[in-house]
Amino acid sequence: xxxxxxxxxxxxxxxxxxxxxxxxxxxxxxxxxxxxxxxxxxxxxxxxxxxxxxxxxxxxxxxxxxxxxxxxxxxxxxxxxxxxxxxxxxxxxxxxxxxxxxxxxxxxxxxxxxxxxxxxxxxxxxxxxxxxxxxxxxxxxxxxxxxxxxxxxxxxxxxxxxxxxxxxxxxxxxxxxxxxxxxxxxxxxxxxxxxxxxxxxxxxxxxxxxxxxxxxxxxxxxxxxxxxxxxxxxxxxxxxxxxxxxxxxxxxxxxxxxxxxxxxxxxxxxxxxxxxxxxxxxx
Amino acid sequence: xxxxxxxxxxxxxxxxxxxxxxxxxxxxxxxxxxxxxxxxxxxxxxxxxxxxxxxxxxxxxxxxxxxxxxxxxxxxxxxxxxxxxxxxxxxxxxxxxxxxxxxxxxxxxxxxxxxxxxxxxxxxxxxxxxxxxxxxxxxxxxxxxxxxxxxxxxxxxxxxxxxxxxxxxxxxxxxxxxxxxxxxxxxxxxxxxxxxxxxxxxxxxxxxxxxxxxxxxxxxxxxxxxxxxxxxxxxxxxxxxxxxxxxxxxxxxxxxxxxxxxxxxxxxxxxxxxxxxxxxxxx
Numbered sequence: 001x002x003x004x005x006x007x008x009x010x011x012x013x014x015x016x017x018x019x020x021x022x023x024x025x026x027x028x029x030x031x032x033x034x035x036x037x038x039x040x041x042x043x044x045x046x047x048x049x050x051x052x053x054x055x056x057x058x059x060x061x062x063x064x065x066x067x068x069x070x071x072x073x074x075x076x077x078x079x080x081x082x083x084x085x086x087x088x089x090x091x092x093x094x095x096x097x098x099x100x101x102x103x104x105x106x107x108x109x110x111x112x113x114x115x116x117x118x119x120x121x122x123x124x125x126x127x128x129x130x131x132x133x134x135x136x137x138x139x140x141x142x143x144x145x146x147x148x149x150x151x152x153x154x155x156x157x158x159x160x161x162x163x164x165x166x167x168x169x170x171x172x173x174x175x176x177x178x179x180x181x182x183x184x185x186x187x188x189x190x191x192x193x194x195x196x197x198x199x200x201x202x203x204x205x206x207x208x209x210x211x212x213x214x215x216x217x218x219x220x221x222x223x224x225x226x227x228x229x230x231x232x233x234x235x236x237x238x239x240x241x242x243x244x245x246x247x248x249x250x251x252x253x254x255x256x257x258x259x260x261x262x263x264x265x266x267x268x269x270x271x272x273x274x275x276x277x278x279x280x281x282x283x
Numbered sequence: 284x285x286x287x288x289x290x291x292x293x294x295x296x297x298x299x300x301x302x303x304x305x306x307x308x309x310x311x312x313x314x315x316x317x318x319x320x321x322x323x324x325x326x327x328x329x330x331x332x333x334x335x336x337x338x339x340x341x342x343x344x345x346x347x348x349x350x351x352x353x354x355x356x357x358x359x360x361x362x363x364x365x366x367x368x369x370x371x372x373x374x375x376x377x378x379x380x381x382x383x384x385x386x387x388x389x390x391x392x393x394x395x396x397x398x399x400x401x402x403x404x405x406x407x408x409x410x411x412x413x414x415x416x417x418x419x420x421x422x423x424x425x426x427x428x429x430x431x432x433x434x435x436x437x438x439x440x441x442x443x444x445x446x447x448x449x450x451x452x453x454x455x456x457x458x459x460x461x462x463x464x465x466x467x468x469x470x471x472x473x474x475x476x477x478x479x480x481x482x483x484x485x486x487x488x489x490x491x492x493x494x495x496x497x498x499x500x501x502x503x504x505x506x507x508x509x510x511x512x513x514x515x516x517x518x519x520x521x522x523x524x525x526x527x528x529x530x531x532x533x534x535x536x537x538x539x540x541x542x543x544x545x546x547x548x549x550x551x552x553x554x555x556x557x558x559x560x561x562x563x564x565x566x
Contacts, residue, residue: 146385147516
Protein backbone atom coordinates (compact mmCIF):
# COMPACT_ATOMS: atom_id res chain seq x y z
CA UNK A 1 0.00 0.00 0.00
CA UNK A 2 1.63 3.32 -1.02
CA UNK A 3 1.68 5.87 1.77
CA UNK A 4 -0.86 8.60 1.34
CA UNK A 5 -2.39 11.46 3.23
CA UNK A 6 -5.99 10.75 4.15
CA UNK A 7 -7.23 13.01 1.41
CA UNK A 8 -4.11 13.29 -0.72
CA UNK A 9 -2.76 11.20 -3.56
CA UNK A 10 0.26 8.92 -3.33
CA UNK A 11 3.44 10.68 -2.26
CA UNK A 12 6.79 10.38 -4.09
CA UNK A 13 9.55 8.95 -1.92
CA UNK A 14 12.13 11.22 -3.58
CA UNK A 15 10.14 14.34 -2.75
CA UNK A 16 11.84 16.58 -0.18
CA UNK A 17 11.04 16.72 3.51
CA UNK A 18 9.62 20.13 4.49
CA UNK A 19 10.80 21.74 7.72
CA UNK A 20 9.09 24.77 9.19
CA UNK A 21 10.02 27.05 12.07
CA UNK A 22 9.23 30.61 13.09
CA UNK A 23 12.90 31.49 12.57
CA UNK A 24 16.39 30.02 12.75
CA UNK A 25 15.65 27.52 15.54
CA UNK A 26 14.42 24.79 13.24
CA UNK A 27 17.84 24.74 11.58
CA UNK A 28 18.96 22.71 14.63
CA UNK A 29 16.38 20.09 13.62
CA UNK A 30 17.43 20.33 9.97
CA UNK A 31 21.03 19.65 11.01
CA UNK A 32 20.04 16.48 12.84
CA UNK A 33 17.81 15.38 9.96
CA UNK A 34 20.74 15.76 7.52
CA UNK A 35 22.99 13.74 9.82
CA UNK A 36 20.51 10.87 10.26
CA UNK A 37 19.04 10.97 6.75
CA UNK A 38 21.86 11.90 4.36
CA UNK A 39 19.95 10.95 1.20
CA UNK A 40 16.91 13.10 1.87
CA UNK A 41 16.32 16.40 0.11
CA UNK A 42 15.00 19.12 2.40
CA UNK A 43 13.15 22.35 2.03
CA UNK A 44 13.35 24.71 4.99
CA UNK A 45 10.97 27.59 5.62
CA UNK A 46 11.66 30.11 8.40
CA UNK A 47 9.15 32.84 9.14
CA UNK A 48 11.82 35.36 10.20
CA UNK A 49 9.62 38.33 9.33
CA UNK A 50 7.04 37.38 11.96
CA UNK A 51 9.11 35.72 14.66
CA UNK A 52 8.95 35.31 17.60
CA UNK A 53 5.77 33.22 17.69
CA UNK A 54 6.01 32.55 21.44
CA UNK A 55 4.30 35.68 22.78
CA UNK A 56 1.59 35.76 20.08
CA UNK A 57 -2.04 34.78 20.74
CA UNK A 58 -2.79 31.16 19.79
CA UNK A 59 -5.19 32.27 17.05
CA UNK A 60 -2.45 34.22 15.32
CA UNK A 61 0.06 31.36 15.58
CA UNK A 62 -2.57 29.09 14.01
CA UNK A 63 -3.07 31.47 11.10
CA UNK A 64 0.67 31.83 10.43
CA UNK A 65 1.19 28.07 10.72
CA UNK A 66 -1.66 27.41 8.30
CA UNK A 67 -0.04 29.77 5.77
CA UNK A 68 3.32 28.04 6.12
CA UNK A 69 1.77 24.57 5.78
CA UNK A 70 -0.04 25.63 2.62
CA UNK A 71 3.18 27.02 1.19
CA UNK A 72 5.06 23.77 1.87
CA UNK A 73 2.11 21.69 0.71
CA UNK A 74 2.13 23.51 -2.67
CA UNK A 75 5.79 22.44 -3.08
CA UNK A 76 4.82 18.76 -2.79
CA UNK A 77 6.98 17.76 0.12
CA UNK A 78 6.42 14.17 1.30
CA UNK A 79 6.36 14.98 5.00
CA UNK A 80 6.38 18.20 7.02
CA UNK A 81 8.34 18.54 10.24
CA UNK A 82 6.70 21.24 12.32
CA UNK A 83 9.95 22.22 14.01
CA UNK A 84 8.40 25.07 16.01
CA UNK A 85 7.29 24.01 19.49
CA UNK A 86 4.83 26.89 19.79
CA UNK A 87 3.17 25.97 16.48
CA UNK A 88 3.14 22.28 17.39
CA UNK A 89 1.56 23.09 20.76
CA UNK A 90 -1.31 25.20 19.49
CA UNK A 91 -1.76 24.42 15.77
CA UNK A 92 -0.70 20.83 14.98
CA UNK A 93 -4.14 19.30 15.27
CA UNK A 94 -5.78 22.00 13.17
CA UNK A 95 -3.28 21.91 10.32
CA UNK A 96 -3.37 18.11 10.23
CA UNK A 97 -7.07 18.37 9.47
CA UNK A 98 -6.52 20.94 6.74
CA UNK A 99 -3.41 19.76 4.90
CA UNK A 100 -3.25 16.40 3.13
CA UNK A 101 0.48 15.94 3.84
CA UNK A 102 1.59 14.05 6.98
CA UNK A 103 2.87 16.43 9.66
CA UNK A 104 5.17 15.48 12.52
CA UNK A 105 5.51 17.76 15.53
CA UNK A 106 8.41 18.12 17.95
CA UNK A 107 6.59 17.94 21.30
CA UNK A 108 6.06 14.18 21.56
CA UNK A 109 9.65 13.34 20.49
CA UNK A 110 10.95 15.96 22.93
CA UNK A 111 8.90 14.52 25.80
CA UNK A 112 10.14 11.02 25.02
CA UNK A 113 13.75 12.23 24.96
CA UNK A 114 13.39 13.92 28.35
CA UNK A 115 11.88 10.84 30.00
CA UNK A 116 14.60 8.62 28.56
CA UNK A 117 17.27 10.93 29.98
CA UNK A 118 15.77 11.46 33.44
CA UNK A 119 16.46 8.87 36.12
CA UNK A 120 14.38 10.63 38.79
CA UNK A 121 11.62 11.59 36.36
CA UNK A 122 11.83 15.17 37.56
CA UNK A 123 11.88 17.35 34.46
CA UNK A 124 12.17 21.05 33.87
CA UNK A 125 10.77 22.40 30.61
CA UNK A 126 12.04 25.67 29.14
CA UNK A 127 9.69 26.94 26.45
CA UNK A 128 7.97 29.98 24.99
CA UNK A 129 4.95 31.60 26.62
CA UNK A 130 2.65 30.04 24.05
CA UNK A 131 3.99 26.53 24.58
CA UNK A 132 3.84 26.84 28.38
CA UNK A 133 0.28 28.18 28.25
CA UNK A 134 -0.85 25.34 25.97
CA UNK A 135 0.26 22.69 28.47
CA UNK A 136 1.38 20.54 25.52
CA UNK A 137 4.57 19.29 27.19
CA UNK A 138 2.87 18.54 30.51
CA UNK A 139 0.27 16.53 28.61
CA UNK A 140 2.83 14.65 26.49
CA UNK A 141 5.03 13.88 29.53
CA UNK A 142 2.12 12.74 31.72
CA UNK A 143 0.72 10.60 28.93
CA UNK A 144 4.01 8.71 28.94
CA UNK A 145 4.51 8.76 32.72
CA UNK A 146 1.70 10.05 34.95
CA UNK A 147 4.03 10.12 37.97
CA UNK A 148 6.45 12.52 36.31
CA UNK A 149 7.20 15.75 38.16
CA UNK A 150 7.19 18.62 35.64
CA UNK A 151 8.24 22.23 36.19
CA UNK A 152 7.73 24.69 33.37
CA UNK A 153 9.41 28.03 32.79
CA UNK A 154 8.47 30.49 30.07
CA UNK A 155 11.59 32.14 28.64
CA UNK A 156 10.43 35.11 26.53
CA UNK A 157 13.91 36.65 26.30
CA UNK A 158 15.67 33.68 24.71
CA UNK A 159 14.32 33.65 21.15
CA UNK A 160 15.09 37.36 20.60
CA UNK A 161 18.60 36.78 21.99
CA UNK A 162 19.17 33.88 19.61
CA UNK A 163 17.71 35.75 16.64
CA UNK A 164 20.02 38.67 17.45
CA UNK A 165 22.91 36.25 17.14
CA UNK A 166 23.97 36.76 20.77
CA UNK A 167 24.38 33.07 21.55
CA UNK A 168 27.21 33.39 24.04
CA UNK A 169 27.19 36.92 25.42
CA UNK A 170 26.49 38.18 28.96
CA UNK A 171 22.85 38.89 28.06
CA UNK A 172 22.32 35.22 27.21
CA UNK A 173 23.96 34.09 30.45
CA UNK A 174 21.93 36.49 32.62
CA UNK A 175 18.65 35.40 31.02
CA UNK A 176 19.46 31.70 31.41
CA UNK A 177 20.41 32.28 35.08
CA UNK A 178 17.09 34.01 35.65
CA UNK A 179 15.08 31.20 34.08
CA UNK A 180 16.79 28.07 35.36
CA UNK A 181 18.25 29.12 38.70
CA UNK A 182 15.15 28.26 40.76
CA UNK A 183 14.85 24.77 39.37
CA UNK A 184 18.48 23.73 39.28
CA UNK A 185 19.80 25.32 42.49
CA UNK A 186 17.32 24.80 45.36
CA UNK A 187 18.42 24.59 49.02
CA UNK A 188 18.05 20.78 48.85
CA UNK A 189 19.76 20.46 45.48
CA UNK A 190 18.19 20.64 42.04
CA UNK A 191 14.39 20.23 41.74
CA UNK A 192 14.90 18.56 38.38
CA UNK A 193 17.52 16.17 37.04
CA UNK A 194 16.75 16.90 33.38
CA UNK A 195 16.15 20.11 31.51
CA UNK A 196 14.18 19.87 28.28
CA UNK A 197 14.78 22.63 25.74
CA UNK A 198 11.18 22.98 24.56
CA UNK A 199 11.92 25.43 21.77
CA UNK A 200 14.08 24.71 18.73
CA UNK A 201 15.94 28.00 19.20
CA UNK A 202 17.33 27.01 22.59
CA UNK A 203 19.88 24.38 21.45
CA UNK A 204 21.85 27.31 19.99
CA UNK A 205 22.29 28.44 23.63
CA UNK A 206 23.32 25.00 24.81
CA UNK A 207 26.91 25.91 25.79
CA UNK A 208 25.64 28.71 28.06
CA UNK A 209 22.80 26.59 29.47
CA UNK A 210 25.16 23.67 30.18
CA UNK A 211 27.54 26.05 31.94
CA UNK A 212 24.80 27.54 34.12
CA UNK A 213 23.10 24.28 35.18
CA UNK A 214 26.30 22.33 35.72
CA UNK A 215 26.99 18.62 35.24
CA UNK A 216 24.30 17.31 37.65
CA UNK A 217 21.47 18.28 35.31
CA UNK A 218 21.11 16.68 31.88
CA UNK A 219 20.12 18.98 29.05
CA UNK A 220 18.10 17.46 26.19
CA UNK A 221 16.37 18.80 23.13
CA UNK A 222 13.94 17.38 20.61
CA UNK A 223 16.15 17.58 17.50
CA UNK A 224 17.74 14.12 17.77
CA UNK A 225 14.53 12.26 18.69
CA UNK A 226 12.50 14.15 16.10
CA UNK A 227 14.96 13.16 13.37
CA UNK A 228 14.84 9.61 14.70
CA UNK A 229 11.03 9.64 14.57
CA UNK A 230 11.16 10.93 10.97
CA UNK A 231 13.56 8.16 10.02
CA UNK A 232 11.37 5.56 11.69
CA UNK A 233 8.14 6.52 9.89
CA UNK A 234 9.88 6.83 6.52
CA UNK A 235 11.35 3.35 6.96
CA UNK A 236 7.97 1.92 8.08
CA UNK A 237 6.29 3.24 4.97
CA UNK A 238 9.04 2.49 2.45
CA UNK A 239 9.43 6.22 1.91
CA UNK A 240 13.19 6.73 2.32
CA UNK A 241 14.71 8.53 -0.66
CA UNK A 242 16.93 6.48 -2.95
CA UNK A 243 20.67 7.15 -2.57
CA UNK A 244 21.64 10.05 -4.79
CA UNK A 245 22.36 13.72 -4.61
CA UNK A 246 19.98 15.34 -2.17
CA UNK A 247 19.05 18.96 -2.74
CA UNK A 248 18.54 21.47 0.04
CA UNK A 249 16.76 24.78 -0.24
CA UNK A 250 16.40 27.44 2.41
CA UNK A 251 13.52 29.90 2.35
CA UNK A 252 12.89 32.74 4.76
CA UNK A 253 10.31 35.48 4.94
CA UNK A 254 13.11 37.93 5.84
CA UNK A 255 16.72 37.34 4.91
CA UNK A 256 18.48 38.30 8.16
CA UNK A 257 22.14 38.19 9.03
CA UNK A 258 21.45 35.68 11.82
CA UNK A 259 19.65 33.37 9.44
CA UNK A 260 22.71 33.34 7.17
CA UNK A 261 25.09 32.97 10.08
CA UNK A 262 23.28 30.00 11.63
CA UNK A 263 22.74 28.43 8.21
CA UNK A 264 26.44 28.83 7.41
CA UNK A 265 27.46 27.13 10.65
CA UNK A 266 25.23 24.27 9.61
CA UNK A 267 26.06 23.97 5.94
CA UNK A 268 29.64 25.31 5.88
CA UNK A 269 30.93 25.78 2.36
CA UNK A 270 27.87 24.04 0.91
CA UNK A 271 25.50 26.82 1.95
CA UNK A 272 22.57 26.82 -0.48
CA UNK A 273 21.24 30.19 -1.62
CA UNK A 274 18.89 31.69 0.97
CA UNK A 275 15.73 32.56 -0.93
CA UNK A 276 13.23 35.14 0.27
CA UNK A 277 9.49 34.45 0.08
CA UNK A 278 6.29 36.08 1.23
CA UNK A 279 3.60 34.62 3.48
CA UNK A 280 0.76 34.31 2.85
CA UNK A 281 1.46 33.46 -0.74
CA UNK A 282 -0.74 35.27 -3.26
CA UNK A 283 -3.55 32.89 -4.24
CA UNK B 284 13.00 10.90 45.42
CA UNK B 285 9.65 9.44 46.49
CA UNK B 286 7.02 9.59 43.79
CA UNK B 287 4.43 12.26 44.38
CA UNK B 288 1.60 14.00 42.64
CA UNK B 289 2.48 17.57 41.80
CA UNK B 290 0.38 18.88 44.62
CA UNK B 291 0.00 15.74 46.72
CA UNK B 292 2.13 14.17 49.41
CA UNK B 293 4.20 11.04 49.02
CA UNK B 294 2.21 8.00 47.93
CA UNK B 295 2.34 4.60 49.66
CA UNK B 296 3.55 1.83 47.35
CA UNK B 297 1.19 -0.66 48.99
CA UNK B 298 -1.84 1.54 48.34
CA UNK B 299 -4.25 0.05 45.79
CA UNK B 300 -4.46 0.97 42.13
CA UNK B 301 -7.79 2.60 41.31
CA UNK B 302 -9.57 1.61 38.10
CA UNK B 303 -12.55 3.53 36.78
CA UNK B 304 -14.96 2.82 33.95
CA UNK B 305 -18.50 3.84 33.06
CA UNK B 306 -19.58 0.22 33.49
CA UNK B 307 -18.30 -3.35 33.17
CA UNK B 308 -15.86 -2.64 30.30
CA UNK B 309 -13.00 -1.66 32.56
CA UNK B 310 -13.10 -5.11 34.11
CA UNK B 311 -11.22 -6.25 30.96
CA UNK B 312 -8.43 -3.87 31.97
CA UNK B 313 -8.63 -5.02 35.60
CA UNK B 314 -8.18 -8.60 34.44
CA UNK B 315 -5.01 -7.75 32.53
CA UNK B 316 -3.69 -5.66 35.45
CA UNK B 317 -4.18 -8.63 37.80
CA UNK B 318 -2.36 -10.91 35.39
CA UNK B 319 0.63 -8.62 34.92
CA UNK B 320 0.74 -7.26 38.48
CA UNK B 321 -0.30 -10.08 40.81
CA UNK B 322 0.87 -8.32 44.01
CA UNK B 323 -1.13 -5.15 43.49
CA UNK B 324 -4.33 -4.44 45.37
CA UNK B 325 -7.04 -2.90 43.22
CA UNK B 326 -10.14 -0.88 43.73
CA UNK B 327 -12.61 -0.84 40.84
CA UNK B 328 -15.36 1.71 40.38
CA UNK B 329 -18.00 1.26 37.68
CA UNK B 330 -20.61 3.94 37.08
CA UNK B 331 -23.30 1.45 36.03
CA UNK B 332 -26.12 3.78 37.07
CA UNK B 333 -25.11 6.39 34.48
CA UNK B 334 -23.63 4.31 31.66
CA UNK B 335 -23.31 4.54 28.71
CA UNK B 336 -21.04 7.60 28.64
CA UNK B 337 -20.48 7.45 24.87
CA UNK B 338 -23.58 9.38 23.69
CA UNK B 339 -23.43 12.00 26.47
CA UNK B 340 -22.24 15.59 25.89
CA UNK B 341 -18.55 16.08 26.74
CA UNK B 342 -19.44 18.46 29.59
CA UNK B 343 -21.50 15.77 31.31
CA UNK B 344 -18.79 13.13 30.87
CA UNK B 345 -16.33 15.57 32.43
CA UNK B 346 -18.59 16.10 35.45
CA UNK B 347 -19.14 12.37 36.01
CA UNK B 348 -15.42 11.66 35.58
CA UNK B 349 -14.53 14.39 38.06
CA UNK B 350 -16.91 12.82 40.63
CA UNK B 351 -15.38 9.38 40.12
CA UNK B 352 -11.81 10.70 40.38
CA UNK B 353 -12.67 12.49 43.63
CA UNK B 354 -14.23 9.30 45.02
CA UNK B 355 -11.10 7.28 44.18
CA UNK B 356 -8.82 10.05 45.37
CA UNK B 357 -10.53 10.03 48.78
CA UNK B 358 -9.65 6.33 49.06
CA UNK B 359 -5.93 7.09 48.67
CA UNK B 360 -5.15 4.96 45.67
CA UNK B 361 -1.58 5.37 44.41
CA UNK B 362 -2.48 5.58 40.72
CA UNK B 363 -5.75 5.80 38.82
CA UNK B 364 -6.32 3.96 35.55
CA UNK B 365 -8.99 5.83 33.61
CA UNK B 366 -10.20 2.68 31.85
CA UNK B 367 -13.01 4.45 29.98
CA UNK B 368 -12.01 5.62 26.50
CA UNK B 369 -14.74 8.25 26.37
CA UNK B 370 -13.63 9.74 29.70
CA UNK B 371 -9.97 9.59 28.66
CA UNK B 372 -10.78 11.32 25.37
CA UNK B 373 -12.69 14.26 26.81
CA UNK B 374 -11.77 14.55 30.51
CA UNK B 375 -8.23 13.26 31.15
CA UNK B 376 -6.51 16.60 30.90
CA UNK B 377 -9.05 18.33 33.14
CA UNK B 378 -9.01 15.75 35.92
CA UNK B 379 -5.21 15.62 35.87
CA UNK B 380 -5.21 19.30 36.75
CA UNK B 381 -7.75 18.81 39.54
CA UNK B 382 -6.69 15.58 41.26
CA UNK B 383 -3.29 15.19 42.93
CA UNK B 384 -3.07 11.46 42.08
CA UNK B 385 -1.34 10.34 38.86
CA UNK B 386 -3.88 9.28 36.22
CA UNK B 387 -3.15 7.02 33.26
CA UNK B 388 -5.55 6.91 30.32
CA UNK B 389 -6.15 4.11 27.82
CA UNK B 390 -5.97 6.02 24.52
CA UNK B 391 -2.19 6.34 24.15
CA UNK B 392 -1.52 2.68 25.09
CA UNK B 393 -4.29 1.61 22.69
CA UNK B 394 -2.82 3.66 19.84
CA UNK B 395 0.64 2.21 20.45
CA UNK B 396 -0.79 -1.33 20.45
CA UNK B 397 -2.56 -0.77 17.14
CA UNK B 398 0.55 0.61 15.43
CA UNK B 399 2.65 -2.26 16.70
CA UNK B 400 0.14 -4.75 15.27
CA UNK B 401 -0.39 -3.11 11.89
CA UNK B 402 2.09 -3.87 9.11
CA UNK B 403 0.37 -1.60 6.57
CA UNK B 404 -0.36 1.14 9.09
CA UNK B 405 -4.00 1.17 8.01
CA UNK B 406 -6.07 1.14 11.17
CA UNK B 407 -9.77 1.05 11.89
CA UNK B 408 -10.94 2.43 15.23
CA UNK B 409 -14.22 1.28 16.76
CA UNK B 410 -15.29 3.62 19.55
CA UNK B 411 -18.17 5.46 21.17
CA UNK B 412 -19.67 8.62 19.69
CA UNK B 413 -17.90 10.74 22.29
CA UNK B 414 -14.49 9.22 21.59
CA UNK B 415 -14.89 9.51 17.80
CA UNK B 416 -16.03 13.14 18.10
CA UNK B 417 -13.06 14.03 20.32
CA UNK B 418 -10.56 12.84 17.69
CA UNK B 419 -8.37 11.51 20.52
CA UNK B 420 -7.36 8.31 18.73
CA UNK B 421 -6.61 10.05 15.44
CA UNK B 422 -4.39 12.47 17.36
CA UNK B 423 -2.62 9.75 19.33
CA UNK B 424 -2.07 7.61 16.22
CA UNK B 425 -0.82 10.50 14.07
CA UNK B 426 1.48 11.70 16.83
CA UNK B 427 3.18 8.30 16.66
CA UNK B 428 2.98 7.92 12.87
CA UNK B 429 1.81 10.88 10.78
CA UNK B 430 1.51 8.66 7.69
CA UNK B 431 -1.00 6.33 9.34
CA UNK B 432 -4.30 5.83 7.56
CA UNK B 433 -7.10 5.93 10.19
CA UNK B 434 -10.77 5.10 9.71
CA UNK B 435 -13.14 5.68 12.62
CA UNK B 436 -16.54 4.16 13.27
CA UNK B 437 -18.86 5.15 16.10
CA UNK B 438 -20.64 2.08 17.48
CA UNK B 439 -23.47 3.34 19.72
CA UNK B 440 -25.20 -0.06 19.90
CA UNK B 441 -22.30 -2.03 21.33
CA UNK B 442 -22.08 -0.79 24.94
CA UNK B 443 -25.80 -1.38 25.58
CA UNK B 444 -25.48 -4.88 24.07
CA UNK B 445 -22.53 -5.68 26.34
CA UNK B 446 -24.21 -4.21 29.40
CA UNK B 447 -27.30 -6.33 28.64
CA UNK B 448 -25.02 -9.36 28.77
CA UNK B 449 -25.72 -10.27 25.12
CA UNK B 450 -22.08 -10.87 24.20
CA UNK B 451 -22.63 -13.58 21.64
CA UNK B 452 -26.21 -13.31 20.37
CA UNK B 453 -27.53 -12.43 16.91
CA UNK B 454 -28.01 -8.81 17.94
CA UNK B 455 -24.30 -8.51 18.68
CA UNK B 456 -23.37 -10.09 15.34
CA UNK B 457 -25.70 -7.85 13.32
CA UNK B 458 -24.38 -4.70 15.00
CA UNK B 459 -20.76 -5.71 14.46
CA UNK B 460 -21.49 -6.51 10.78
CA UNK B 461 -23.05 -3.07 10.38
CA UNK B 462 -20.08 -1.27 11.92
CA UNK B 463 -17.09 -3.10 10.47
CA UNK B 464 -18.33 -4.39 7.12
CA UNK B 465 -17.35 -1.28 5.13
CA UNK B 466 -13.81 -1.23 6.42
CA UNK B 467 -12.98 -4.91 6.36
CA UNK B 468 -14.73 -6.01 3.15
CA UNK B 469 -14.14 -3.47 0.35
CA UNK B 470 -14.13 -4.47 -3.36
CA UNK B 471 -10.29 -4.35 -3.29
CA UNK B 472 -9.98 -6.17 0.02
CA UNK B 473 -9.96 -4.72 3.52
CA UNK B 474 -9.33 -0.97 3.91
CA UNK B 475 -7.59 -1.68 7.21
CA UNK B 476 -5.32 -4.47 8.39
CA UNK B 477 -5.87 -3.77 12.09
CA UNK B 478 -8.99 -3.05 14.09
CA UNK B 479 -8.54 -1.21 17.37
CA UNK B 480 -11.23 -1.72 19.96
CA UNK B 481 -11.35 1.84 21.28
CA UNK B 482 -13.76 1.15 24.13
CA UNK B 483 -13.07 -1.14 27.06
CA UNK B 484 -16.47 -2.79 26.65
CA UNK B 485 -15.67 -4.13 23.19
CA UNK B 486 -13.16 -6.85 24.16
CA UNK B 487 -16.14 -8.71 25.65
CA UNK B 488 -17.40 -8.98 22.06
CA UNK B 489 -14.06 -10.15 20.73
CA UNK B 490 -15.20 -13.64 19.65
CA UNK B 491 -18.00 -12.14 17.52
CA UNK B 492 -15.78 -9.39 16.14
CA UNK B 493 -13.03 -11.88 15.26
CA UNK B 494 -15.58 -14.06 13.49
CA UNK B 495 -16.98 -11.18 11.46
CA UNK B 496 -13.67 -9.63 10.35
CA UNK B 497 -11.90 -12.91 9.61
CA UNK B 498 -8.25 -13.83 9.97
CA UNK B 499 -6.84 -11.15 7.60
CA UNK B 500 -7.58 -8.34 10.06
CA UNK B 501 -5.86 -8.18 13.45
CA UNK B 502 -8.02 -7.16 16.38
CA UNK B 503 -6.30 -5.32 19.25
CA UNK B 504 -7.45 -3.63 22.42
CA UNK B 505 -5.79 -1.37 24.97
CA UNK B 506 -6.03 -3.66 28.02
CA UNK B 507 -2.67 -5.43 27.59
CA UNK B 508 -0.66 -2.31 26.70
CA UNK B 509 -2.36 -0.25 29.41
CA UNK B 510 -1.43 -2.84 32.04
CA UNK B 511 2.09 -2.90 30.60
CA UNK B 512 2.28 0.91 30.86
CA UNK B 513 1.10 0.74 34.49
CA UNK B 514 3.74 -1.84 35.28
CA UNK B 515 6.43 0.23 33.60
CA UNK B 516 5.70 3.45 35.51
CA UNK B 517 5.38 1.64 38.85
CA UNK B 518 8.77 -0.01 38.25
CA UNK B 519 10.36 3.31 37.17
CA UNK B 520 9.23 4.97 40.37
CA UNK B 521 9.90 2.10 42.78
CA UNK B 522 6.16 1.92 43.43
CA UNK B 523 5.43 -1.81 42.93
CA UNK B 524 3.63 -3.30 45.93
CA UNK B 525 5.64 -5.69 48.09
CA UNK B 526 4.75 -9.39 47.60
CA UNK B 527 1.87 -10.27 49.89
CA UNK B 528 -1.86 -10.75 49.86
CA UNK B 529 -3.41 -8.22 47.52
CA UNK B 530 -6.96 -7.09 48.23
CA UNK B 531 -9.51 -6.37 45.54
CA UNK B 532 -12.69 -4.40 45.98
CA UNK B 533 -15.42 -3.83 43.42
CA UNK B 534 -17.70 -0.81 43.65
CA UNK B 535 -20.58 0.06 41.35
CA UNK B 536 -23.18 2.80 41.32
CA UNK B 537 -25.82 0.16 40.42
CA UNK B 538 -25.39 -3.50 41.23
CA UNK B 539 -26.55 -5.09 37.96
CA UNK B 540 -26.67 -8.74 36.97
CA UNK B 541 -24.22 -8.10 34.12
CA UNK B 542 -21.75 -6.49 36.48
CA UNK B 543 -21.81 -9.63 38.67
CA UNK B 544 -21.66 -11.93 35.67
CA UNK B 545 -18.63 -10.25 34.10
CA UNK B 546 -16.95 -9.90 37.47
CA UNK B 547 -17.53 -13.58 38.18
CA UNK B 548 -15.98 -14.62 34.87
CA UNK B 549 -12.97 -12.60 35.89
CA UNK B 550 -12.62 -13.54 39.52
CA UNK B 551 -14.16 -17.03 39.51
CA UNK B 552 -14.59 -18.40 43.01
CA UNK B 553 -12.62 -15.48 44.47
CA UNK B 554 -15.29 -12.94 43.61
CA UNK B 555 -15.06 -10.08 46.11
CA UNK B 556 -18.30 -8.59 47.40
CA UNK B 557 -19.74 -6.11 44.91
CA UNK B 558 -20.37 -2.96 46.94
CA UNK B 559 -22.84 -0.29 45.90
CA UNK B 560 -21.95 3.40 46.17
CA UNK B 561 -23.42 6.74 45.18
CA UNK B 562 -21.87 9.39 42.98
CA UNK B 563 -21.40 12.20 43.69
CA UNK B 564 -20.46 11.36 47.22
CA UNK B 565 -22.08 13.55 49.87
CA UNK B 566 -19.52 16.20 50.87
